[in-house]
Amino acid sequence: MDEQLTWRSGFRDVLPTVFGYIGIGMAFGIIANTSHFTVLAALLMSLIVYAGSAQFVIVSMLAAHSPIGAIVVSTALINARMGLMSMTVAPLLQGENMVQNVLAGTLLTDETFALTMNKLNHTGHQLHSSWLHAANIGAYSVWAAATVLGAMVGQMIPDPDVLGLDFAVVAMFIGLLYLQIITDKSDPRRRQVGIAVFVAICMVLMMRFMPGNLAILAATVLGCLFGMGVRRFDH
Amino acid sequence: MTTKVFITILLAGLVTWLIRVVPFVLVKRFKLPAWLIDFLSFVPVAILTAIFVESLLIYRPGQWPGINIGNLLASVPTFVAAIISKNLLLIVIVGVISMAVVRLLGWA
Known part of the structure; x- marks a missing residue:
């Protein structure tokens, strides 16, 4: 990770998180598939909700015929922490226009948030929407692609859990937490x-x-x- | 896909989007008070720790949480990789291999 805040460096910096998105995204596709959701439904969930653990809960609640209201409230509770992350990132983009702010917020995830916090330690606490958009779009595309792959070929390929891919996301948080503690000078x-x-x-x-x-x-x-x-x- | 599934996805997506975007809109419009900026400066370490520790625990309603042995074991070499390499990609790769080995050995 360096001090550059360009699109290019955003795509490069988001690379390590890709494994996590592939592992969890495929697992989600497989579970959606085995819970009798179509590939389209799984993809729409990943594109419209775009929140790892909430999507698993939505699938299981839908499969259990829970009422829509209960599912939406559960989703809100699970994702409430995202409000804290958005509020932490928002002051860094205060100088940019509202469109950039709304776009940045729309695709912010645990992973790109954590990545952003690490990036700040290399840029003297500066952020630019180009870098964040690149990281967000990279993550979003991989998440969607992994969901489709899992939902389509889920039953034919080995369970990603066996390969340890589901741990990629935990490993990433370990890395980001450690790097945050050793590099944050504030x-x-x-x-x-x-x-x-x-x-x-x-x-x-x-x-x-x-x-x-x-x-x-x-x-x-x-x-x-x-x-x-x-x-x-x-x- | 039934209508119910579609409506659920739309509403769950809407509520998630609002949670993500409203803080950006508010912060853009209003100046944050000093105490809130102070509070938010601790979010990164606090939330990363919370997310990590959550992955080590298993929620059991009405009981103390259990320990996710597999994740705990795989975390050890991953932490070592973090300390030695300080390279996120390498840390993730070591983590994935560690978990595969833990499963291969039947420890989780």
């Missing part, structure tokens, strides 16, 4: 590690009472409040 490393440990403990406690997706949101909010408290205490 905060002392000790404090960043402290926040990570605090959030990890929160996750275990929260998941006693709520599913993982909600725990992510709750633990992130608590982690940020904890960070604010520690920063104030240190000063």
Whole structure:
């Protein structure tokens, strides 16, 4: 990763996330297929909803004949954390016009968000929509293609889980978390590690009472409040 | 594809899109207060940790979460790869191979 914020570098920087999108996207296609959804339905879900874990939940809820309202509310809860990510990225594009902002927000994912945060450590905290659009479009296309592939040939090829491809996305988050902590100079490393440990403990406690997706949101909010408290205490 | 499936996809897509886009519109229109900027500066580390730890746990309603042994085991060499290489592509490749090996050995 370098300091360039061009389309070209956006496509290059998004490359490592491709494996994660292929693994999870194909898994989604396969599950949609085995749950008797057409290839078109699976593709539309990936194009219109475009949110990994929410799509799995939608497929299983539709298969279980849940009411539309319940499915939409579940989707909103699962994706609520995206609001936090959008709000974190938005100030960086404040100087660009509304169209660029809306486009950037439309395709933002966990992965491209995390990538963006890492990129900032190389660019002196600057961002340009060209780079983000390239990363977003790269991710979006691979996600859609992997979904179609999974839905079409799902039963003929080996389960991507066996190949370990489903772990690609976890590996990517491990990498991005580690790189974030070692390269972010805006905060002392000790404090960043402290926040990570605090959030990890929160996750275990929260998941006693709520599913993982909600725990992510709750633990992130608590982690940020904890960070604010520690920063104030240190000063 | 039935009408219900189509409507569900449209509505789920709409609500997801709003969650993603509304913050951009608001931030563009209004200046964020200092405390919120302070709060948001911790989002990257907090959310990445939360997403990672979630993948190590298994939600069991009414009980403490279980541990996803496969992901936990595969995470160890992946972390080592991160420390040594600091290269995202390599980290992902090591992770995928680690998980394949963990499954091959029947550990998960």
